[in-house]
Amino acid sequence: MKRLSISLTAVFILTLCLFVSSYAKKPKEIVIPCIIDISGPYAPITAPAFSGFSDACEYVNQRGGIKGVPLKPLIRDCGGRVNVAVSHYMGFREMKPKPLTLFISVSAEGEALKQRIVEDNLVAMSVPGGTTIYPPANTFGLYPLYQDMFGGFMDWVVENWDFNKMGRNPRIAILTWDTTFGRAILTPEVDDYAKKKNIDIVDKVLFSVRDLDVTTQLIRIKMKKPDWVYTNIAVDGVAAIAKSAQGIRYDLKLGGCTVLDWSAIMLAGKLLNGTTLLYTFKSWDDVNDPGIKLLTKWFKEKKRKPTDRTLVYQLAWANVLTMQEVISKAVDKVGWDKLDGAAVKIQMEKLKDFSPLGLTYYSFSPRKHAPGKGYIAQIKDEKIIPITGWRELPDLRPAEHR
Amino acid sequence: MYRPCGTFDETYIQDIAIIRTPMHWSSLIAGIILLFSLPFLVSGKYLSLLNLIGISIISVHGLSILTGYTGQISLGQAAFMAVGAYTTGLLAVYLKFPFWLALPCSGVITGITGIIFGLPSLRIKGFYLAMATLAAQFIIPWLIVNVRPDLTGGTDTLVVPTAHIGSFAFNSQERIFYLVVPMAILVTFLVRSLVRTRIGRAFTAIRDNDLAAEAMGISLFRYKLLAFFICSFYAGIAGSLWAYWMRxxxxxxxxxxxxxxxxxxxxxxxxxxVPGAVFGTVFIRTLDLLVKNIAPWLGTVVPSLAGVAAAALGPFVFGLIILVFLIFEPRGLAHRWEVIKSYFRLWPFSY
Known part of the structure; x- marks a missing residue:
């Protein structure tokens, strides 16, 4: 009898061990694949993501990774070329085990990979080019849609406009790049929203991403006497506007969104003072903020270059921390053995005001895959200073996708 | 044509054959079998490279006819590919054309576009013609982005449906491989045949001395525009395949x-x-990917190069290798191939 009970106990323990090892079949590591333009035309904007990913993954790993599984950043340079991005993507999807997530830093690549990401059951976070985000698939915006940010800027303009005193509507001219990214704010929904808000869009002028001088465009805009010139561009394009305006002594009031950041300030310096931004991430200059304190500490410890102190470095952190959050929740829900892109996507769509290190706010739903919060900031003494609190941005997606 | 010792032509058919010896045939068949086995042997990442090489070979063959054989420089090949890609996109999305119909239509429409931009070749040549074809690279994208952005998507991406034959969808790298590679082989065969015809000889005559060619009765108007048409037609086919590949x-x-x-x-x-176009494409495309893949590894081996420097090393190494290659083998890889073949014909009794 004693021998039988010992045998039964042994069989029971053995069975339990087998069961537990099957359920808790943890991977050795979780790969965080990133396709970044490090050597191509968008490199001045996106290259800091390289250090951002390395640091953020190390930060997460020091705190136990995702339920004890370390993260491994896998960063590939696409050189701004979509065929190279697709080639890297093919390499990612054939890894064993297949990655769950993907980070994409260029709009055109996000659009090209959108359908493949669905077919391969991954979850991607990408810069929010319109068709990348809607109709909703498996790609989520790293920050709000460009048109929503412009809408938020228009809200602020109207809030600070005394219609009775001025006796007219505020006037905004748009000066932006002739690219997918730059044109993202030129939509009928934006025009309708401006009308609804009693804002006159007096001109829409485009320039090439390679143009270093926009004097001609500014002279044309100046004749329309806008109160604001709004632009949806980054880095050297912003510097081109600021320097051209200085050249013709045009004291323009410039408006922009979250992509107009420190990388532009480093190029244009004092010329950007007074620029008003619809911002969606904590400012690096908000030195007392706990999240910024932490990033600054890492930045110093890793001896990162000052040129990496940009929005994109923060985007990389936000992406890694968001993936940590949703993968953890997905593991809780389905276990390691059933963990896949679909389980992660469900958790992504359930995120409500998730704030990685307090840097930004991510809320997604099955119908909307881009966040919708921001605040107004102004550039003063070459620093980005918040002038309002966080606020909801208008939803300016096409009606059929709302 | 050089041929191995002891190979004699006894009929005209033998004399004009492209593939002449049993060794040629066996190499060709073995090569094709190996090529079509690749989807079972290599990963999707490398199939992606092979598909890109296949598409590029088609485009480079077109450019080789225009520039290599006819001597007309063109700097607008990518723009012509864009015409092919967008024609396919528009036909497939709005008119629901099947791919087997959209593909030749894209080639023909791009060919006609090429003729328009080739008209200046009747008056100018050399660097001036290069500048004229450069105009295509500015005008065509502008037209695509601005004339009907509601159809083309403007600067936004136009999503192209998957190519189908019946219920078989070319929706993976493995499947699209069987569309791209046969097309690349077909185009290579057509180009190889074309350059041995009257038309091909007329192209070569124009390249060598256009005035002498005209004096011999070759119509410069006809043959220059024909070269532009063929070049752009192949660019259009390549652009169309690109559209179906990228979707x-x-x-x-x-x-x-x-x-x-x-x-x-x-x-x-x-x-x-003709082999040069294939060698050049394979060499540059492979090198491009190789350098991009080596760069991150280099960063781990040489820590001082880690990070952005290693990744951005790609274009530097790439440019350097191309420069070194051009200095030491200016007649191209095709010449090197001939040298190697000659060596092995005599091996081990070379003198």
């Missing part, structure tokens, strides 16, 4: 830098050589 097209995919690289592939492979 998304954006004007940012067809830049001036791409046109210059296509020209680089012709030069590296060897101007006026």
């Amino acid at each position: 998304a097209i954006n004007i940012d995919y067809f830049l001036l830098s791409d046109s210059i690289w296509y020209l680089g592939m012709v030069i590296v492979g060897g101007m006026g050589s």
Whole structure:
């Protein structure tokens, strides 16, 4: 009898061990694949993501990774070329085990990979080019849609406009790049929203991403006497506007969104003072903020270059921390053995005001895959200073996708 | 044509054959079997490279006919590919054309576009013609982005449906491989045949001395425009395949830098050589990916190069290798191939 009970106990323990090892079949590591333009035309904007990913993954790993599984950043340079991005993507999807997530830093690549990401059951976070985000698939915006940010800027303009005193509507001219990214704010929904808000869009002028001088465009805009010139561009394009305006002594009031950041300030310096931004991430200059304190500490410890102190470095952190959050929740829900892109996507769509290190706010739903919060900031003494609190941005997606 | 010792032609059919010896046939059959086995042997990442090489070979063959054989420089090949890609996109999305119909239509429409931009070749040549074709690289993207952005998507990406034959969808790298590679082989065969015809000899005569060619009765008007048509037709086919391969097209995919690289592939492979176009394309495309893959590894081996420096090392190494190659083998890889073949014909009794 004693021998039988010992045998039964042994069989029971053995069975339990087998069961537990099957359920808790943890991977050795979780790969965080990133396709970044490090050597191509968008490199001045996106290259800091390289250090951002390395640091953020190390930060997460020091705190136990995702339920004890370390993260491994896998960063590939696409050189701004979509065929190279697709080639890297093919390499990612054939890894064993297949990655769950993907980070994409260029709009055109996000659009090209959108359908493949669905077919391969991954979850991607990408810069929010319109068709990348809607109709909703498996790609989520790293920050709000460009048109929503412009809408938020228009809200602020109207809030600070005394219609009775001025006796007219505020006037905004748009000066932006002739690219997918730059044109993202030129939509009928934006025009309708401006009308609804009693804002006159007096001109829409485009320039090439390679143009270093926009004097001609500014002279044309100046004749329309806008109160604001709004632009949806980054880095050297912003510097081109600021320097051209200085050249013709045009004291323009410039408006922009979250992509107009420190990388532009480093190029244009004092010329950007007074620029008003619809911002969606904590400012690096908000030195007392706990999240910024932490990033600054890492930045110093890793001896990162000052040129990496940009929005994109923060985007990389936000992406890694968001993936940590949703993968953890997905593991809780389905276990390691059933963990896949679909389980992660469900958790992504359930995120409500998730704030990685307090840097930004991510809320997604099955119908909307881009966040919708921001605040107004102004550039003063070459620093980005918040002038309002966080606020909801208008939803300016096409009606059929709302 | 050089042929191995002891190979004699007894009929005209033998004399004009492209594939002459049993060794040629066995190599060809073995090569094709190996090529079509690749989807079972290599990963999707490398199939992606092979598909890109296949599409590029088609485009470079077109450019090789125009530049290598006819001597007309073109800097607008990527723009012509854009015409092919967008034609396919528009036909497939709005008119629901099946791919087997959209593909030739894209080729023909791009060919006609090429004739329009080839008209200046009747008055100008050399660097001036290069500048004239450069105009295509500016005018065509502008037209695509601005004339009917509601149809083309403007600067947004136009999503192209998957190519189908019946219920068989070319929706993976493995499947699209069986569309791209046969097309590349067919185009290579057609180009190889074309350059041995009256038309091909007329092209060569124009390249060598256009005035002498005209004096001999070759119509410069006809043959120059024909060269532009063929070049653009193949660019259109390549663009169409690109659209079905990527399933998304954006004007940012067809830049001036791409046109210059296509020209680089012709030069590296060897101007006026059909195998050269293939060698040049394979060499440059493979090197491009190789350097991009080695760079991150280099960062781990040489920590001082880690990070952005290692990744951005790609273009530097790439440019350096191309430069070294051009200095030491200016007649292209096709010439090197001939040298190697000659060596092994005599081996081990070379003198």
